Amino acid sequence: MNYDVLIGLEMHCEISETNTKVFSGARNSFTENSNTNIRPVDMAFPGTLPVVNKEAVKKSLMASMILGCEQPEYLYFERKNYYYPDLPKGFQITQETKPAPIGSYGKLVYECNGEEKTVRINNLHLEEDAASSDHYPSGSRINYNRAGVPLLELVTEPDFHSADEAVAFLETMRSIYQYAGISEADSKKGQVRCDVNVSIMEKGVDASDPNNWGTKVEIKNVNSFGGVKDAINYEIQRQLDLKEDGKYDEMEQQTRRWDEESGTTIYMRSKVDAIDYKYFVEPNIPKLKLSKKWLDEIRNNLPRLASERKETYINEYGISNYDATILVKEKPVAEFFEECIDLGANPKSASNWITTNLLGSLNKLDLTINDIKLTPSMLVSLIKLVDNKEISSKQAKEVFAECLTSGKEPKDIVEEKGMKQMSDEGEIVRIANEVLDENPDVIVQYKNGRNNVVDYLVGQIMKKTRGTANPSIARSTMASEIEKR
């Protein structure tokens, strides 16, 4: 390819972890029941006023700090005026770049295919989401549950050069939002939505000079990471084809939309038709001074993110890079793991149990770690039962499977099933001799050189003890007792 690609992202992510909406007292929680989380202000009844949710501001400030952005001295909100059926007030309360939004000029280091990359953040702002509409052949319906949900919009510089980089960045951001307790960042719930800017330019020219950039095409409403990847790749190819056909120079700066069904981008409007949003400062929200004390408090209590935790797992617990990566992929899994360690589990055993048995089972049952009844303390006691040789590892798997769904304590399951491993050597010697007494012909076979009959005899011990005898003790005992005959 003789061209370089420049990609910028606008990532909208709902803040899901506040009790109420950003300017309204209505509940902020995802629900399948339409139009249940609503206060009068969410439907713009005359005379209703916005009230800023401090918790949403705090979460936004956390994101601003994690992204290395500057925080403003005063917090302002602005009105973005336009008419649309999903926007009951006829304006969205948001932040423009002037006065300063919740975060300006930061950067983030992320990993893409094992390589470290850096993206510059232009700004981060806090705004309210619009209502959602469902379209039917007979008409459209509006659901105001989403109206007023806090939304963080992150705008990057055009620093990505491939779809892979853009998606790797988005995945890193999702992990950050989850680890910081800002959002579930679940695309399935419509919590993450992106706009993508794509342009191509001759290879080798100075990319830091905007004059060398190609014509910018903005693609709106890409609602999954897979969609982002496909939209970028489609748009790059479309623009390359235009170059090929000599039609690139006719292309004007424009906004397109991603059509998931056809897997194509579709022309919406050119730059000359851009909407004038008539921004002005929201007069119902007095400018809020962000005190240094509050900012410091937030900064000093920033939660540990995935990258930091992974380092600890590798360096302090001796866990492999591969397993550590698996453990930090989802925050609840990392939390589960850390709780096991806090409860005294051997980190390697805990890691093994989680990365193989636990995640394997979740995958098989199509559950998340929040859906199961197994708690870290249960897993820890299970690990201890094995480490103390009270049950065999085979039995442990059985106990684990039951813990997962029943929520019973491993000890109780072991008791109920009579599984407790027999490690009393005197008792095993007694049973071994009982078995030998009952099988004189097998002893003869052994004496004749058929050493493998020992397996059969050990099996008889296991049978008599209903599998509770410690297998290695049973084996060594039988080996020595048969010699005595």
Next chain:
Amino acid sequence: MNYMSKSIEEIHEALKSGEVTSEELIKESLQKSYKLQDECNAFVTIIDDAKATKVTDELLSGIPYGVKDNYSTKGILSTGSSNTLKDYVPFFTATAIKNLESKGAVAVNKTVLDEFGMGGTGTTGHTGVVKNPWDHLRMCAGSSSGSAAAVAAGVYPYATGSDTGDSIRKPAAYCGIVGYKPTYGMISRYGLFPFASSLDHCGALTRTVKDAAIVVDGMKGIDKNDMTSFDSKDMHLYDSIDGNVTGKKLCYIKELCDINMYPNADDELKAHLENFMSTIEKCKSLGMDVEEVSVDETLLKASPSVYVVISCAEATSNMSNLTGFIFGPRSEGDKWDLEMKNYRTKGFSPLIKRRFVIGSYVLQSQNKDRYFHNAQRVRRLLVDKWNELFEKYDAVILPVGSGPAKKLEGSKDALDKNTAALEDHLQIGNFGGFPSITIPNGFVSNLPVGVNITGKCYDDINVLNIAYALESSMDYKNQIAKEAK
């Protein structure tokens, strides 16, 4: 029975002593409402089933009052005097009205205003022109036209008003009563239909200064639903009025008050300014120092334009929620945008539409700096100038308007350039959020005229005290309109 023409204190005493009941007062007030409705068309709704309340130690308990129809009242039609909300019945009550209700006040009618408060004549409400009870050929001014007419006619001792430019204080002057808007944020705006949020104030129309203090005491209070409201629980307006003004310093502005500034002055203007100067003499005889000060005429003359730009810009945005989708009479149309267009085209009066066009124009990106931002800069200059005066003086005292109520026929809403600054200086009280009160100070052409006293923010008690002392030295306290034949 004629209790409704008495002051709140007097009515309260009569109720306490058992001389009259709340039921009887309501009956009297309703009868007078119907009579005034025939004569002056002051009401959108007369609340026939208004319920009596228990008489307590609260001064407002058991006493009827009027509510401007841009306050939301639960279960009672609230139209803002606009066809766009002609059937709108809110399901919540404005905080200020709720506060009055909690003191036992009884709302008996909803009063006509200029559509959504956007006018100063009382002629643009959807139910028709409001006539001045002193002279049915004259206007009440506006936008609190119905409230002013009803209080002046003795329908009850007080009504609520709202004031964005002079909407309480101008009609009060034209109707010979008291109009008081306290410091911005003292009364919550939650539930008040917005016109221009940064300028909108709630307030009261009464016939005495003490009544104004009593009513605002009853309406005020910090509100979790209005971020611009402040805690004033330690401010007891009524209790703080002692009439002691010795040594207070007042100023008036030469460029507005000197008859020589108006070479084409008509007789009414001459009489009005002469009357104002005699009020100044009264102030001096009360022991106050009054000085004439000079303010740059260019700055004063800029005020009306600043007001138009800012109020229209905010109004355009504030009224974007009026689409007919969620409330209001839904219009026909093939698509949602046509439905909305039809609703707004049919629903709004030409005056409002003109203001929307202005508001939209001044916010457009190519005009915003020249108009909207410049207006905000001049607003700041005017407020700074007034604050500078308040450093030296306790209050600014100025005549209201250029004379008595204007004739309904033949007078245009368009302004006479010469007297524009005199007509519109009350807007500066809205620019700065200053406490500001108008009281009657005499008659010109047998019609009442008023004088205004404005002080610095949070200095309401001082303003009320000066007004009270001045009121006590004149003969216009608690006057009831007698139609000039």
